[in-house]
Amino acid sequence: MPKPFQRRMKRVYKRTAKGVKLTFKKKKESPPKCASCGKVLHGVKRNKVVNRMFGGNLCASCARRELIRRIRAKVSTKPKE
Numbered sequence: 001m002p003k004p005f006q007r008r009m010k011r012v013y014k015r016t017a018k019g020v021k022l023t024f025k026k027k028k029e030s031p032p033k034c035a036s037c038g039k040v041l042h043g044v045k046r047n048k049v050v051n052r053m054f055g056g057n058l059c060a061s062c063a064r065r066e067l068i069r070r071i072r073a074k075v076s077t078k079p080k081e
């Protein structure tokens, strides 16, 4: 039997004529969030692939910052001829 914190279903106490009955309800899935700042990602559904770089992982502003950071790092470490 799973431990209480591992349950996939949410415990719900329902009132009936005989008393209180314990039933289980599916937990609502949280929407995908940005890995950096935690903002909710708009326009991204579950189990859907996003083609853009960092799509479905980072929000627009974080993706932009990350791309600029990477490009700058790449340019600075480039060996000079």
Ligand SMILES: [Zn+2]
Residues within 6 Å of the ligand: 034, 035, 036, 037, 038, 039, 058, 059, 060, 061, 062, 063
């Ligand atoms: Zn973000």
